[in-house]
Amino acid sequence: MVAATSVGLATQSAQAAPQPTTAQLKSQLDQLNNASDQAVAAYDQAQAQQQALQHKVSILEDEIAREQAKANTLLDSVGAIAQSQYMTGAVDPTVQLILTSDPSEFLQKASSMNQLSGNEAAQLSLLRTQEDLLSREKAEAEQELQALQAVTQHAAALKAAAAAKVKATQQLLNSMTPSQRTQLTGxxxxxxxxxxxxxxxxxxxxxxxxxxxxxxxxxxxxxxxxxxxxxxxxxxxxxxxxxxxxxxxxxxxxxxxxxxxxxxxxxxxxxxxxxxxxxxxxxxxxxxxxxxxxxxxxxxxxxxxxxxxxxxxxx
Missing domain, CATH: 3.90.1720.10 (endopeptidase domain like (from Nostoc punctiforme))
Known part of the structure; x- marks a missing residue:
């Protein structure tokens, strides 16, 4: 009997739970709409930053490709010098360094020797400058790519947060009667x-x-x-x-x-x-x-x- 009475009281209590007033629903809806706007705006900003970084990376990649082509042309030019000297049977010791497995070692050693003609030395100097420029641009591109990855992940999290806010707003609207919805959404x-x-x-x-x-x-x-x-x-x-x-x-x-x-x-x-x-x-x-x-x-x-x-x- 006591158990039955307890169940009855619990049921009455549940049934007696007050329904939110229209004013309370409006307040909740306004708060959710504001939160949704903030979340969407944050996502839009992150997406814009992502697109700007992607554009910057694309520009760097194009520049690297152009500089690499210049470096390749210079390498071909230096190789022609070596081939010419080989054909005459007098390969300069400096030019022999072209055959080294480490291009940077070659450039460092070659630039420190004075056995090349003025034109050859100029070609080697240009090549070294080009290689240094490429190294800097590749390092910058790598930094931008890392930043892009971080921003992309952040944007994805913000998008999920925005979607959750919009979903919560829709759930609140779904809980209203048609007349309440019309009244509150206009x-x-x-x-x-x-x-x-x-x-x-x-x-x-x-x-x-x-x-x-x-x-x-x-x-x-x-x-x-x-x-x-x-x-x-x-x-x-x-x-x-x-x-x-x-x-x-x-x-x-x-x-x-x-x-x-x-x-x-x-x-x-x-x-x-x-x-x-x-x-x-x-x-x-x-x-x-x-x-x-x-x-x-x-x-x-x-x-x-x-x-x-x-x-x-x-x-």
Missing amino acids: GTGSNLHPHGTAGDSIEMAAFAAAKTRIGDPYNWGSKGPNEFDCSGLMQWAYAQAGYSLGPDTYAQMAEGTPVASVADLQIGDLVFFNGGQHVGMWAGGGIILHAPHTGAYVRMESITTVGTIYMMRHI
């Missing part, structure tokens, strides 16, 4: 009618393209044409206008001309929020068009609801 903002100063032809075309995506779902990492994250929507819209915009907020912040104040914004300008973690497109009248966050859809909404303005750019 609609498409299609009832807003912004007005403002027109941008140039590219910006206006980008804005017109972005408006056609209102109602499309947000999806982290998506660049369109039917799903977008915040920077993906900007990149896609500007691509429709014939302009190649960077793939993430940090690349996009480096493009165009700074805008001094909200009053100077033109339709189609990019507005960055919360330290560069989010980007939207100025629609005029205090409204931006953007892809907000997980669970929401491309929409227009008041700039005051998005976050702290970090930077504004005219493309």
